[in-house]
Amino acid sequence: MPDARRHALVIGAGLAGAAATSALALRGWSITLLDAAGGPAQRASGLPVGMLSPHVTRTPTPLSRLSALGVAHTLAELQRLVPRGAGWQACEVDNLGHDPGRWPATLVRPAALVHAWLQEAQALGALIRQWNTAVQRLTMLATGDLTSPTLWQAWDAQGRCVGEAPVVVVAAALGSSALLANHAGPMSKEDLPLNPVKGQMSLGAQQGEPLAARPQRNDGVFVPQYRDLGLPPEWPGSIWSMGSTFERGAADTKITAEAHERNARSLQTIHPLAAEGLRTALAQERLLGWSQVRCASLDRLPLVGAAPDAQALRQQQEVGRAQRRRVALADVPRWPGLHLLCALGSRGITLGPWCAAQLALQIDGASSPVDPALMAALDPARFAVKNARRQGGSQALSTAG
Numbered sequence: 001m002p003d004a005r006r007h008a009l010v011i012g013a014g015l016a017g018a019a020a021t022s023a024l025a026l027r028g029w030s031i032t033l034l035d036a037a038g039g040p041a042q043r044a045s046g047l048p049v050g051m052l053s054p055h056v057t058r059t060p061t062p063l064s065r066l067s068a069l070g071v072a073h074t075l076a077e078l079q080r081l082v083p084r085g086a087g088w089q090a091c092e093v094d095n096l097g098h099d100p101g102r103w104p105a106t107l108v109r110p111a112a113l114v115h116a117w118l119q120e121a122q123a124l125g126a127l128i129r130q131w132n133t134a135v136q137r138l139t140m141l142a143t144g145d146l147t148s149p150t151l152w153q154a155w156d157a158q159g160r161c162v163g164e165a166p167v168v169v170v171a172a173a174l175g176s177s178a179l180l181a182n183h184a185g186p187m188s189k190e191d192l193p194l195n196p197v198k199g200q201m202s203l204g205a206q207q208g209e210p211l212a213a214r215p216q217r218n219d220g221v222f223v224p225q226y227r228d229l230g231l232p233p234e235w236p237g238s239i240w241s242m243g244s245t246f247e248r249g250a251a252d253t254k255i256t257a258e259a260h261e262r263n264a265r266s267l268q269t270i271h272p273l274a275a276e277g278l279r280t281a282l283a284q285e286r287l288l289g290w291s292q293v294r295c296a297s298l299d300r301l302p303l304v305g306a307a308p309d310a311q312a313l314r315q316q317q318e319v320g321r322a323q324r325r326r327v328a329l330a331d332v333p334r335w336p337g338l339h340l341l342c343a344l345g346s347r348g349i350t351l352g353p354w355c356a357a358q359l360a361l362q363i364d365g366a367s368s369p370v371d372p373a374l375m376a377a378l379d380p381a382r383f384a385v386k387n388a389r390r391q392g393g394s395q396a397l398s399t400a401g
Helices: 016-025 062-081 112-124 174-181 257-268 272-284 311-320 348-363 372-376 383-389
Strands: 008-012 028-034 050-052 089-096 101-108 125-129 137-142 152-155 161-165 167-170 194-205 216-218 220-227 238-243 288-298 303-308 334-342
Touching: 008 016, 008 152, 008 161, 008 238, 016 167, 016 334, 016 348, 028 161, 050 062, 050 348, 062 101, 062 112, 062 348, 062 372, 089 125, 089 220, 101 112, 112 220, 112 348, 137 174, 137 334, 152 167, 152 220, 167 174, 167 348, 194 257, 220 257, 220 372, 238 257, 238 272, 257 272, 257 288, 272 311, 303 348, 311 383, 334 348
Parallel strands: 008 028, 008 167, 028 125, 089 216, 167 334
Antiparallel strands: 050 101, 089 101, 137 152, 152 161, 194 238, 194 288, 216 220, 220 238, 303 334
């Protein structure tokens, strides 16, 4: 008989939510996966092709360290679950600006990995999927059960409870803010600073010989050819692509000629002949495009871990001021059973699977070999701590329930 205490709601079925579902299922959890769309990977995780490659810096940074860990983890998942040529292919990329030189890389269609994770969880008997289910709010109930004292309930716009479990993982990208930081939510927008970043990719059917031997990167990535059995029927089976744009603050998904032209200008610095071809295809209305909104945090690092109870934190800070002490991240009060996995920005392929694995360890109460300082850089409470120190504990927050 399944252990009801090891049941989680996962909200969002893109890279983050599917990765969390997989990581928890492999640890013996049962998952109810909720998404507003009619299936998985329908938004930013549905891009035709992305690149898995390290972020190299002269001196280590949290992002470069995460990138090194994430690239290895994602590649292992691709090799484990997805046939080569039906979701990914190994390559090299020529960096023309930052990190100049030739680097190992992998071209990835993220939806292939998303589907593979969910199929595996389904085969384990661990997954219930609920599509076309837009969660509007979360409430927390006290159960009176000492072994599982809280129960989270997810509600839709019609006031129906669409799922309940003692653990919730909010992996809804930008929608995480609307869900958690609404007027009755457990967080505030100041403590959950998520921002939209629109990205538009320009692409077309690849015919004849590719214009370059391998992908090239400067301000954006030019992929001269990507073949994938899973691209049709939405896309040609062999494509070239350029992109994507990076429009901070833009939250619409409209494909525009202006964004295509921005891609053309970036491509001009990489491969002038390919830029000419892009502009010709645009003028002849043969150019294809893909556009979605990604989610980034204020410091551009993901949010991975238990959600802070900011009101309790500020009360704790008041006591701390009297005692002349500062609250450490490890001492921040948390909403029991409520976790975040979001703000992957434009690095979801690289960071999502590794972050999900770390979150599953946290939820399961297992230890992690990762440097605690690196995990602290991802802690969702980091903004609440800064705000509490700055605001002096004077700002009251609403609570869930």
